[in-house]
Amino acid sequence: MGVTVGELLAIPHLRLRLHSGSPGLDREVTWTHTSDLPEPWQWVGRGELLMTNGMSFPTDAEDQVHLLERLSGVGVSGLAIGERMYCPNLTDRFAQVSDELALPILWIAYPMPFVAISRAVAEATLLEQSQRLIRTARIYDTLRRTTGRALDGSAVAEALSAELRTEVFVCDRESGAAYHPDGPHPGARVVEAVRLAGAGGAALIAGARSVIVDDEHEVLVADIPTHDQAVLAVKRPAGLALDGILLQHAATVAALELSQTKLGLEHKRRAGAEATAQLLDGRTDHRSARRLLLDAGLDPERSVLACLGDASQERLRETHVRLWRTRIPHILALREAIVHAFVPDTTEAVTGLVAAVGPGGHVGVSGHLRMASRAAEAGREGLWALGAARQSGAPMQRFGDATELTGSGSLEDDQSLVDQVLGPLLRHDADNQSDLLPTLATFLDHRRSWQATAEAMHVHRQTVLYRIKRIERLTGRSLADTETVAVMWLALRARARLTGGDKPPG
Numbered sequence: 279m280g281v282t283v284g285e286l287l288a289i290p291h292l293r294l295r296l297h298s299g300s301p302g303l304d305r306e307v308t309w310t311h312t313s314d315l316p317e318p319w320q321w322v323g324r325g326e327l328l329m330t331n332g333m334s335f336p337t338d339a340e341d342q343v344h345l346l347e348r349l350s351g352v353g354v355s356g357l358a359i360g361e362r363m364y365c366p367n368l369t370d371r372f373a374q375v376s377d378e379l380a381l382p383i384l385w386i387a388y389p390m391p392f393v394a395i396s397r398a399v400a401e402a403t404l405l406e407q408s409q410r411l412i413r414t415a416r417i418y419d420t421l422r423r424t425t426g427r428a429l430d431g432s433a434v435a436e437a438l439s440a441e442l443r444t445e446v447f448v449c450d451r452e453s454g455a456a457y458h459p460d461g462p463h464p465g466a467r468v469v470e471a472v473r474l475a476g477a478g479g480a481a482l483i484a485g486a487r488s489v490i491v492d493d494e495h496e497v498l499v500a501d502i503p504t505h506d507q508a509v510l511a512v513k514r515p516a517g518l519a520l521d522g523i524l525l526q527h528a529a530t531v532a533a534l535e536l537s538q539t540k541l542g543l544e545h546k547r548r549a550g551a552e553a554t555a556q557l558l559d560g561r562t563d564h565r566s567a568r569r570l571l572l573d574a575g576l577d578p579e580r581s582v583l584a585c586l587g588d589a590s591q592e593r594l595r596e597t598h599v600r601l602w603r604t605r606i607p608h609i610l611a612l613r614e615a616i617v618h619a620f621v622p623d624t625t626e627a628v629t630g631l632v633a634a635v636g637p638g639g640h641v642g643v644s645g646h647l648r649m650a651s652r653a654a655e656a657g658r659e660g661l662w663a664l665g666a667a668r669q670s671g672a673p674m675q676r677f678g679d680a681t682e683l684t685g686s687g688s689l690e691d692d693q694s695l696v697d698q699v700l701g702p703l704l705r706h707d708a709d710n711q712s713d714l715l716p717t718l719a720t721f722l723d724h725r726r727s728w729q730a731t732a733e734a735m736h737v738h739r740q741t742v743l744y745r746i747k748r749i750e751r752l753t754g755r756s757l758a759d760t761e762t763v764a765v766m767w768l769a770l771r772a773r774a775r776l777t778g779g780d781k782p783p784g
Contacts, residue, residue: 281307281402283327283356283382292395293387294358298373302380305355308403310396314364317348320482323522324353327399329392332365339369346375352483356382358395363388420531431460434535438528445513448502448532450603451476457508458539459605464511471497472511485522486512500525503533507596540599547598550574550609554618557653558611559725567650575607576620581647584631585660586617588668589639600634614760616664618657620647632673640667641674662764692772699769702752714752717745719770722763 284303287294296303308325314333315321322328328349336342349357357376359365368383376383386392420437438446439462447464448457454469454476456462464472471489474480475497480487486500491513498512510529553570556562562570571578586597597617601608606627610619621627623646631641642664644656659677667675696704703714717735721742724730728746732739746757755762 281399283307283384285402286327286395286398287384289398292398293390294395295385295387297359297368297376297383297385299356299376299380299382301377302356302382305380305382307355307399310392310399312392312396319345319348319352319354321485322349322352322354323483325355327356327358327395328354329358329360329386329395330365331360331363333363335359335365337366339371342369342372343375346372346379346381350379350381352481352488354381356384358384358386360386360392361388432456432458432462432532432535434532435462438531442512442524442528444515446528447511447513448536449499449509449511451507451509454511457536457603459603464513467491467495468497468511468513472499472509475499475509483522486525498525500529502529502536505533505536508532508536543599543602547610550598551611554609554611554620557620557650558618558657560654564649564651567653570609571620571647571650574609574620576609576622578647578650580623581620582623583644583647583653583656583660584617584619584621584628585642585657585664586619586631586635587615587640587642587664589635591615593634593636593639597634601630604630604633606630616661616760618660620653628674635673639673640664642667643674643676645677658764658767661760662768665761665764668761695769695772699753699765700773703749706748706752712745714745714749717742718749718766721746721757722767722770726757726763 282303283305286292286307287296287303306325307327310327310329311318311322312329313321314330316334318328318330336345346357373383386395420434420441432448435446435448435458445462445464445468447462447468449455449464449469449472450457451472454464454472456464468491471480471491474489475487476499480489480499482488483498486498488496488498490496494516496514496516498514500510500512502508502510510525510532512525512528553574557567557570568578571581586594594612594615594617597612597619598608598610601610601619601621604626606621608619608621608627610617612618619631621631623643628641628643631643632639635641642660642662644659644663647653647656663675663677667673700715703718706712707714713735717731720734721727721731724734728739728742732742735742750756753766755766757763757766
């Protein structure tokens with residue numbers, strides 16, 4: 279058993295005196311906390327004895343009452359004030375309310391050191407400290423017992439719920455929803471509490487944010503170390519004493535589980551990035567390409583290539599985590615500040631992609647992949663659609679939707695695109711018997727490789743370099759720009775259709 283406020287008063291060498299609040303002398307003291315901050319209720323927890331020199335103690339009666347009400351609200355066992363220090367006169371109203379709230383107010387005789395009181399409480403609560411140590415060990419042991427479980431659910435949250443004897447959730451800080459796709463999932467009130475806490479609409483209590491959800495429950499929201507997007511939400515029934523230190527240990531264990539989860543996701547991302555690169559660069563045969571997509575849970579006939587851009591690098595690097603959390607099958611690679619992601623062609627997937635880039639970001643979606651061998655072409659479609667989204671300001675643009683530059687409409691549209699983009703090259707080749715247009719097509723077909731283009735055209739590498747520079751000057755476009763590459767490729771496709779071919783000249 280611990281020690282009560284009345285029992286502390288009875289210890290002679292502590293020289294404590296009661297000022298008011300005698301109805302609460304049976305309150306148990308689990309620990310002591312010293313603070314002279316103006317809002318000390320943010321830093322103390324249930325059962326703690328707050329000790330102060332009174333430096334920031336209010337002088338006004340109503341403000342003193344407000345202090346008492348807030349301290350009582352967080353469940354402190356009492357308030358001890360150093361005599362002959364900095365505390366202003368305590369008002370009669372203050373004494374009256376402390377009696378009504380059964381919140382003991384003690385005087386600490388000068389010059390009694392506060393540490394003497396802390397030591398007395400510590401010695402009286404040795405059993406509780408031992409039990410806390412055992413519970414702390416059990417909390418960390420949950421990590422050992424849950425290691426190796428599936429990525430999609432939080433085994434630690436389930437184990438912590440059993441250990442703390444209340445509902446515990448790992449939640450997304452912004453939405454309040456379960457961070458893991460398989461939960462455990464919080465109810466609507468917990469979700470709203472997490473969102474309120476994230477928006478600053480919560481009281482800070484013992485290192486966690488407290489939101490009252492109804493007459494019988496509050497939700498404590500604690501940060502999870504090293505994982506800014508996740509929080510630990512604990513639904514505490516009224517009257518349940520929850521040790522703030524144990525809560526912090528629980529948050530640390532949740533952080534360790536999230537680190538393990540993200541490590542597993544990172545391994546999957548790297549494998550997916552290599553598969554994506556092989557598909558986009560055409561470094562695999564049709565059968566192998568199809569297998570790469572099927573292994574990722576993607577049906578080539580019902581998949582698209584999406585290009586995500588204009589978001590922060592941190593957000594782009596976390597795209598795979600956001601897609602995992604919304605159960606969207608994918609493989610992706612980050613190239614030149616653009617995420618290239620193969621995903622199902624579903625409303626849920628497109629919505630998830632737009633959410634992944636966030637406000638100000640843009641998503642370009644290719645036409646249907648149809649077959650794995652069309653992956654490189656779909657990549658160019660996605661880049662073009664991303665450029666169209668940037669120009670229109672829309673968060674998402676599909677290849678071929680509502681634009682005159684798709685090259686997939688009428689013959690007049692195709693001719694307009696060719697004239698606008700390739701006209702200077704066609705005129706130059708006609709007037710000078712040059713090969714700028716074939717060089718451009720070969721250059722794009724060989725993934726902008728100077729050497730591969732030179733070998734394919736049987737010319738010197740320096741010749742290719744000269745021709746590409748000439749192309750850029752004539753068109754006023756840089757082939758280092760991914761949007762330019764996409765637009766020129768579309769123009770080459772349009773010209774191939776106009777001339778009766780099935781592919782751009784190269």
